Amino acid sequence: SGVLKECGVKILGTTLEAINRAEDRDLFRTLMNDLSEPVPESTIIHTLEEAYDFVEEIGYPVIVRPAFTLGGTGGGICHDEEELKEIVASGLKNSPVTQCLLEKSIAGFKEIEYEVMRDANDHAIVVCNMENIDPVGVHT
DSSP states (O other): OOHHHHTTOOOOSSOHHHHHHHHSHHHHHHHHHHTTOOOOSEEEESSHHHHHHHHHHHOSOEEEEETTOGGGTTOEEEOSHHHHHHHHHHHHHHOTTSOEEEEEOOTTOOOEEEEEEEOTTOOEEEEEEEEOSSOTTSOO
């Protein structure tokens, strides 16, 4: 809405554009494709009917990721039509833009994280890495 700009607030660190690209599921998916990073088959939906169409193409299980929610509020893993109906309804309700990303489940994959620090001169160092114990898709 431009409130930050109107009030002269400068955001330190991550830019507003970068935050929007990370939070908007469609923009993020497009960015990953532009960078040639692999992503599971997915689609953006705004209605339950769109969810049914996607699942008809790729089958179950699917992950529902509501846009612009904290901690995945309203999302989850759907193994059948009953779960799809319930979780998509919750996701669309919790998303302030009534939008969810549906993606093919990658259950069974391992999730490995690397934390990297970088300075103003573009020097980078890996400070730690970890393997998540919880299955992929539970928290991310």
